Amino acid sequence: MTMLRIPGIILATLVLAFAFQGCSFLIGDPYGNYFQKADRWVNLRSALKNQAGLNLSDVNGLAVVKTTSGGNPCDYIFFMADYYDKTSRIRALGYDGLNLLGFDSPPTGGVLSATVDMSNDIKVGDASYGASSITSVHTSLPTGKWLITDNPTTSNFLIYSDGINLHRDLYDSSWLPGVIGQSQISSVPGPWNLSRVAVLGDGRICLLFSLGMGDQGKIQAVTFADYPTFDSAFGVGGLMESPDAVKGSQIAVTTFGGSFDGPSGIDAWITENGVVAMTTTSNNQATFSRYPLGSGGSVDSYSMTYYSGNLYFFESSGRYWYIFDVGSGRLVRLRTWWK
């Protein structure tokens, strides 16, 4: 090796090293760049320790609900707190300030969602709570299902799938069971798993399915223009004839991806601005891609350093998203990159 070759070796090393780092060469932040989008944050671990003497180990599930009571906003964030003593409880934060509230509920059925029912109470886990004070109204409610209400509001519906069929169970205002409806997701039986359900601000109802069989890793969003459209779909039998078929002009079906097998199965969230799906790469990068409802490809994406064990969640409003950093115990509310 001659000395003349050494500068070339150094330059080659630089180029390779920088290439190895990929796009992070320009935008990467060794601290994890997501905090650049932080709007507000709370250290749940220290808050629970200081206010309740509890030792938080992890957060498993997050839900945001917004409603009003007596003209006053009642906006909350519910989360499942896992403690080091192996117990779990559902806790709540005030939406605006992320301040820890006194709400403390057993986690029966998990968080799954926090949804306002036909009585303007908030259903979380196996109970419903008054919106203003989040005190218990009804208990021992069905769990593991997604709540929607019709419009105008006359009933509560719990939506769920068994992998083959999509089910819709009717409950009255007292959460007594009514007529049970059922619709086949597809005439071709398959593992169509309902991953998320959201009622958007303009009344659209969006169901997110994770597909199986030959479409493993794909996500399908079925969006109904309104509740009547959704209701009518149940009335005609097969909701979809094929994963990509659109049944009626008021129903938009979008299938995308093929690699959305995130760390917790399929990580995707419904927002008014589209479905956000996360993929991770072997070099510890997480990429969030946004797919508009009713159309094909990704319109934008955001990449960041991926830390295993963290919790991610997107509000259906599309304004904010959340990361719970299991290392520090911080819950961070982040601005989305498209608003």
Added chain:
Amino acid sequence: MSRNTRGGSKAILAVIALAFLAELAIAEGTTESPGPVVVAPDERAVLIFPAIVQRDDSADADEAATFGTSLINALEKAFSDLSFNVSIAPIALVQGEGLPAEASSNAVAVGARWAVIISLEIANKRIAYSLRVYEASETALVASSGFSSYAGLTALPLFADSAKAVATKTAALQHSPSNRTTGPIQYRITIESPDEGAAVVIGTGGAWGSRNVGIIESGSLVLPYIPFQKGTDIVVGLSKKDMVAIDVPIELGDEEPRIVIPALRKKEKENLLVGTGPGRLLGVGVTYRIFTRPDWDFIFFNERIFAGYDFSPGSIPLIHMETWEGLGWYLLFPPKSPFRMGACLGGGILFSFSSASSPTSNNSVFVDAAIIPIEGFMEYRFRKGPTLWLSVRGAFSINSSGLIGQGWMGGGQPDLTAGLLWRR
């Protein structure tokens, strides 16, 4: 011959030189020719070449010849006492000094191992003389002696002492090998260097057996004559306070080499490094190194300030300020090498400033503590200007309350920094 009486100085230079100079003397207009001389071809054979050299008309060859005869007699007696066979060539008058090579050549031609050249000078009633004994086959100077005194009878004992001295030295060498192919150099070595006051040693500096031979003055040093054998390699060392010593190998040949030693480089006592790298391009890092062992071991203090910003909607830059410190070592390649490599260990306190608000904190200043379990660096020093350097750092965050959380920084991607380095 007439005496030179002008200026009160009468200078008679008489060089009693080689017999071979008879031929040379003829060429230069002398009137005497020594002619061929035959001596016994053994190790005890000594051939003395007397000649009087008259440089000008003012030289008194008669007076010089008188002293020269005494000197020849003393030399003959000294060698004879040590059982040498001595032959004496006729005295010749020449106009210049005889050359050892030519004397040796003539001695070899007649089979003598040793050739003796006698130089005699009389000036202002003082006499100066020298006796030089050569190994004829190599023209190698093996013994010499000389003196200066009043040109009178008091000079005769000095002749005897000098003759005995060179004869004794020659006798000590008569059983040494005589088939050497090289002889000693015939010049004094001159070292040129821009480093005034630098000490010059023969041999590797500080090594056993090295010898101080002087210091550089006015850009050079003429070493004392040392009869190194031709064809041998020697090492000349140059050293100076606060400078990196240098050893220069020199091959000695027939011709005097021109030895120009480049300017010594200062020993590194401090470094200043400025650079940046992926993820920190919106900022700069400055490192100060202070050497605990010049050129090799150092303590470093590294300050980095940069903005983390991904230029995407919804992002507001985070400001990061890192303070690192630790120890470093050059591990590969010597200081004079333009390319060097080394490693560092250390730790740091890292501050991050965010505009986000929180109900559980009055401000959004995050503090991380991290260690550097390993950092490698490489440098390439150009002939002029600053040095290019590149470091690859693996930093591990040890606390979970900061912004990074516990674990490898950057999600395990190496922390690359490149920049420029200035030495002092």
